Amino acid sequence: MGVTAARGFRAAGVTAGIKASGTPDLALVVNDGPSLAAAGVFTANRVKAAPVLWSEQVLKGGTVSAVVLNSGGANACTGPLGFQDTHATAEKVAEELELSAGEVAVASTGLIGVRLPMDLLLPGVATAAAALDTAGGEAAAIAIKTTDTVHKTAQATSPAGWTVGGMAKGAGMLAPGLATMLVVLTTDADADAAALDTALRAATRTTFDRIDSDGCMSTNDTVLLLASGASGTAPEPAEFDEAVRAVCADLARQLIGDSEGASKDIRIDVTGAATEDEAVGVARVIGRNNLLKCAIHGEDPNWGRVLAAIGTTDAAFDPDRLDVAINGVWVCRDGSVGEDRDLVDMTAREVVITANLNAGGAAATLWTNDLTADYVHENSAYST
Amino acid sequence: MGVTAARGFRAAGVTAGIKASGTPDLALVVNDGPSLAAAGVFTANRVKAAPVLWSEQVLKGGTVSAVVLNSGGANACTGPLGFQDTHATAEKVAEELELSAGEVAVASTGLIGVRLPMDLLLPGVATAAAALDTAGGEAAAIAIKTTDTVHKTAQATSPAGWTVGGMAKGAGMLAPGLATMLVVLTTDADADAAALDTALRAATRTTFDRIDSDGCMSTNDTVLLLASGASGTAPEPAEFDEAVRAVCADLARQLIGDSEGASKDIRIDVTGAATEDEAVGVARVIGRNNLLKCAIHGEDPNWGRVLAAIGTTDAAFDPDRLDVAINGVWVCRDGSVGEDRDLVDMTAREVVITANLNAGGAAATLWTNDLTADYVHENSAYST
Structure with missing residues (x-):
């Protein structure tokens, strides 16, 4: 093997x-x-x-x-x-x-x-x-x-x-x-x-x-x-x-x-991007947002964190046309409140965040993890 | 007032x-x-x-x-x-x-x-x-x-x-x-x-x-x-x-x-940069490195995290000429092991990381915090 x-x-x-x-x-x-x-x-x-x-x-x-x-x-x-x-x-x-x-x-x-x-x-x-x-x-x-x-x-x-x-x-x-x-x-x-x-x-x-x-x-x-x-x-x-x-x-x-201390595996699908590079870039910024990673750890569908992260990129998009789904529920439509966030079930280990930039036909998928107290513990005692 | x-x-x-x-x-x-x-x-x-x-x-x-x-x-x-x-x-x-x-x-x-x-x-x-x-x-x-x-x-x-x-x-x-x-x-x-x-x-x-x-x-x-x-x-x-x-x-x-959950205030002094913008950019990359932020939380002078962070930037520097001090102890000299890391006292709330790029005369200071389990707790329960 x-x-x-x-x-x-x-x-x-x-x-x-x-x-x-x-x-x-x-x-x-x-x-x-x-x-x-x-x-x-x-x-x-x-x-x-x-x-x-x-x-x-x-x-x-x-x-x-x-x-x-x-x-x-x-x-x-x-x-x-x-x-x-x-x-x-x-x-x-x-x-x-x-x-x-x-x-x-x-x-x-x-x-x-x-x-x-x-x-x-x-x-x-x-x-x-x-x-x-x-x-x-x-x-x-x-x-x-x-x-x-x-x-x-x-x-x-x-x-x-x-x-x-x-x-x-x-x-x-x-x-x-x-x-x-x-x-x-x-x-x-x-x-x-x-x-x-x-x-x-x-x-x-x-x-x-x-x-x-x-x-x-x-x-x-x-x-x-x-x-x-x-x-x-x-x-x-x-x-x-x-x-x-x-x-x-x-x-x-x-x-x-099997990432250190993680309790969630997060798949980030960015769709509707102008280019694949921009889709990857947006996905990476979402995937590195500590506030979002903490929220997902808490099983909190805090889509505002997704929008705040997207807003820091220079990818092509109109802030008023951003759509975001968490585990298939479109909690954000047109940059504002969409479906009821209480409909989102985040109990499973795998969480899927979909962000549609509505700016083109390119897409990309990136995987990340949540940010947990265990991650902090494991990495604050790493070399000592 | x-x-x-x-x-x-x-x-x-x-x-x-x-x-x-x-x-x-x-x-x-x-x-x-x-x-x-x-x-x-x-x-x-x-x-x-x-x-x-x-x-x-x-x-x-x-x-x-x-x-x-x-x-x-x-x-x-x-x-x-x-x-x-x-x-x-x-x-x-x-x-x-x-x-x-x-x-x-x-x-x-x-x-x-x-x-x-x-x-x-x-x-x-x-x-x-x-x-x-x-x-x-x-x-x-x-x-x-x-x-x-x-x-x-x-x-x-x-x-x-x-x-x-x-x-x-x-x-x-x-x-x-x-x-x-x-x-x-x-x-x-x-x-x-x-x-x-x-x-x-x-x-x-x-x-x-x-x-x-x-x-x-x-x-x-x-x-x-x-x-x-x-x-x-x-x-x-x-x-x-x-x-x-x-x-x-x-x-x-x-x-x-007074940052959420922080136990350390970290001052990052980047010196010897080619330009002030590069000094700020390097300081920001160091200040955003979760592994380093966890290490500092654990009072661990893990200078390898600093070098790994600097290495992700495109600032002017030679990897073999990087010097890093933590609280005044030059634990890294010329990109390799320097003074004894056991000399570093990290018990105080304020921690100073100095990175000398040895590439010019520009400098910048940036402040950040450590990454703690309290940060995770506070931000995983924020909207719920």
């Missing part, structure tokens, strides 16, 4: 001792080929962790033979020595598996500004290499968890005989990121690096890029797609792109469903 | 019954002249409450003879009927005081999307008119409170014989706004509308515009400055501008100190 659902991959998850909790904290994913094609997308944050700087270089070659991931430390804001640690980690993987370090991607998650305990991490790499298994996908998914309460895997198989599988931890990407999001996708389809890059960028644009749990972008977000070609089948591009998208969407939905 | 500290003004605060709590909810401020010059700044939100739309028109004339303010209802997103309610309120003030309704500014604060109880509000205007007093400033400041725990007034008197006074409620302005911010400033200096406008815009730019408690912009934010000329003294412009700025800064600091 997960990263070992597709043929040609082995994985492992072990306890190197990086985390004080003593839970698994090191994962290794190896592509046994015959192809080693790969693509990746990384955080847009200008403050990038050492493993992101390293892996961006690795991915430029379009070839990845292994990915090593650790929880328990982000290796971000650790300076040149932190970068040396990432390099040494890739070298250790290369040594254990007789690969080139330049084809080993590295991903890390955890506290920023702390050096990794290399005396524990490097022996952990050897342990992980020894534990590699074609059924190791679940163990790997478990080892990359930080504050995740459950591990996340997904997969899709084509009638043509190839599979896309993946694992994820954290929440958010590119704008967002409760904790860091790390994702590794694998496929046994025979696709080159350019095809993988096209599929991955199209998929992340409408999945991981459209979850925004708390508006905070990580220094470490990484999404990788590795192809072994072990199925011997070259996929039909549209079908392959859709399979990658479906696996990403599945994992993204799991991330939102 | 407050709006009646300066000569030429009377004020009142009464209970009209708009608030279910039965606490004072209607304030009236009257300028008895001889001058009626005035200036105003309003929310930048494109979804503007009826009283904002009304008062913006009034202020275009540069003349304001009275301001009527209510708590208990924002009269925002209430459509044409809501605008009629604002108009009727101004007409009622004009009738009671024998003024022109076109010179009566209106301000409202409370829940969005609910019509005001005009059957209670209009009689309240009559009650307030009868209660007007040259010592009514404190009663007026009390009547505009919503979730404020204390009322806020400030004043400054020049050796030249004129005074600037004011009252405020809420927190935030133009970008921010926990609850709506309403501010009325008065002066007995003899200054024309243009001079008032210059002084007010310069003052709000570096005071109310630089408090950002929770990143949420209200539909109702209003700041007015009225001059009676009753001192008979035309102020020296620089001295007058500074007095207006000082009163605004005093009120802004009081607002941050």
Whole structure:
């Protein structure tokens, strides 16, 4: 399952001792080929962790033979020595598996500004290499968890005989990121690096890029797609792109469903926008409004918060033509009071906010969470 | 005190019954002249409450003879009927005081999307008119409170014989706004509308515009400055501008100190920026980072959150040259680990974060609050 659902991959998850909790904290994913094609997308944050700087270089070659991931430390804001640690980690993987370090991607998650305990991490790499298994996908998914309460895997198989599988931890990407999001996708389809890059960028644009749990972008977000070609089948591009998208969407939905302290998963559908970019922008502003996120936590259909949020954007709309529905009840019509707010049932975990800008034909969906006291508790005690 | 500290003004605060709590909810401020010059700044939100739309028109004339303010209802997103309610309120003030309704500014604060109880509000205007007093400033400041725990007034008197006074409620302005911010400033200096406008815009730019408690912009934010000329003294412009700025800064600091649920007041000093706009932009992104706000609530000097926030901006800086201090301890140097974080004492209510971008000579200061479980509780039960 997960990263070992597709043929040609082995994985492992072990306890190197990086985390004080003593839970698994090191994962290794190896592509046994015959192809080693790969693509990746990384955080847009200008403050990038050492493993992101390293892996961006690795991915430029379009070839990845292994990915090593650790929880328990982000290796971000650790300076040149932190970068040396990432390099040494890739070298250790290369040594254990007789690969080139330049084809080993590295991903890390955890506290920023702390050096990794290399005396524990490097022996952990050897342990992980020894534990590699074609059924190791679940163990790997478990080892990359930080504050995740459950591990996340997904997969899709084509009638043509190839599979896309993946694992994820954290929440958010590119704008967002409760904790860091790390994702590794694998496929046994025979696709080159350019095809993988096209599929991955199209998929992340409408999945991981459209979850925004708390508006905070990580220094470490990484999404990788590795192809072994072990199925011997070259996929039909549209079908392959859709399979990658479906696996990403599945994992993204799991991330939102497991966000720190959240009690509600909120889907924001913006319709009637002049452009898709404006629809996304409006959805993001709604999804980042702390007052609205608190109101939804309180199961309060406070649509005024939605309008106040929309009003801060420069998207095309007329304030007197805004319509807003909460769970299907159009509580705001033409920028003013609509249907009775008492008709709105917000008891379920999933809440849908629909905002029609009545300014065009474009639409977008973004997922976020409510803001809770548990979120505050979890994040006020994070590094202490 | 407050709006009646300066000569030429009377004020009142009464209970009209708009608030279910039965606490004072209607304030009236009257300028008895001889001058009626005035200036105003309003929310930048494109979804503007009826009283904002009304008062913006009034202020275009540069003349304001009275301001009527209510708590208990924002009269925002209430459509044409809501605008009629604002108009009727101004007409009622004009009738009671024998003024022109076109010179009566209106301000409202409370829940969005609910019509005001005009059957209670209009009689309240009559009650307030009868209660007007040259010592009514404190009663007026009390009547505009919503979730404020204390009322806020400030004043400054020049050796030249004129005074600037004011009252405020809420927190935030133009970008921010926990609850709506309403501010009325008065002066007995003899200054024309243009001079008032210059002084007010310069003052709000570096005071109310630089408090950002929770990143949420209200539909109702209003700041007015009225001059009676009753001192008979035309102020020296620089001295007058500074007095207006000082009163605004005093009120802004009081607002941050009374933000919903906050346990910390956080001053963010961004230095070494290429431009002042970039300094403000970086400070705002830091001040809106929920993860950092939670960390500060937990008295955790988690400087990695500061770097991750700065990294999301497009300001000029080199990630490897960022320095960050928390309460004077430079916990981050050159984008990496600096002084020992255990040296940081965060027990006091006020916390100072200094971020040096090392990219130029511009600087800016912004104030925000921590994110607490109390904030969540207060805002998840706001309209229910």
